[in-house]
Amino acid sequence: MTDQKPGSVNAISGAATIKPSRRRHAGTGFWQRAVHHRSFVVGGFLSLLVLAAAALSLVWTPWSPYELDIAAIVFKSEGEPRTVLDYDIFLDRQAGHWLVREIRLKWKRVLKRIDLTARSLVALIEPGSCFAGTLAEIVFAADRSYMLIGSPDGDNRPPAGMMLGDVNLSGALAMSNGLDRLRTRFLGEPEAHDKARQAIGQTFDARAAEALGLITFALDDIDWDEEIRLFLEERASFSPDALTGLEANLRFAGPETMETKIFGRLTAWQNWIFSRPNAAAETSALKRYGSGLRPSFDPKRT
Secondary structure: OOOOOOOOOOOOOOOOOOOOOHHHHHHHHHHHHHOOOHHHHHHHHHHHHHHHHHHHHOOOOOOOHHHHHOOEEEEOOOOOHHHHHHHHHHHHHOOOOHHHHHHHHHHHHHHHHHHOOOOEEEEEEOOOOOOEHHHHHHHHHOOEEEEEOOOOOOOOOOOOOEEOOHHHOOOOOOOOOOOOHHHHHOOOOHHHHHHHHHOOOOEEOHHHHHHHOOOOEEEOHHHHHHHHHHHHHHHHHOOHHHHHHHHHHHHOOOOOOHHHHHHHHHHHOHHHHHOOHHHHOOOOOOOOOOOOOOOOOOOOOO
16 A cells, blocks of 8 residues: 555545645635734734724815815914023933933924925014024924014013024924024025024024024014014915915025925926916916906915
């Protein structure tokens, strides 16, 4: 009697006895073992959750559709500038700790996300504001910054002030172009950058901040409300696509990096802007140019 291989025929007995191959049971055995294995069950459950979330996103989103119509984002702050600067100093002293490193990297990502936001950004520095150190980076990231001179009548809060810290010039919160926001702001003006470095730790009122180039405008309380209103209405009346291209180009001066090529130049390509409905539709600026009719823009940003 010779050994028979699986699936062979026994010729001696004359009976065609077919022995099933072990490979035919391999698939069945795998699934039987898999459904009893904890890792497989957990992985399958998580995969189903991901698929369910993807299916749900087709019909529902947690983001409000009205947020797409927002033309500008206004930044304000409230607190004590010296306290903010003290926290920055504490983080500088503990820079070797893993948690401090993660906090700084988180701030860097948040500020870079502000830089890349397809909205008009404006910072209002009013009495009681605390734009100092890390929070001052928001002012430098904004397309416009307004600072109130003194305090309005009846307001017992201290006048608006700003403070610079080492974090503003160390490069720890660098932009997509690899430069800190003050160096980008004073690109080609090394004297202005040196003046800002010498003023670290000092408190600037509106006129001093304007003289150093840290803000766009310093306004008194007579013009404050009217100037802010005009700016917001002005930005809301422009083509959102044109503003996206304009702001993306202006925010990233200096060295060209892969990030600035993608988020700064690519989003500002003329072909992209002119192919959008705000430029090519029947009620767009190009179609109504010279007709005396006011164009109608879709306020939704990208």
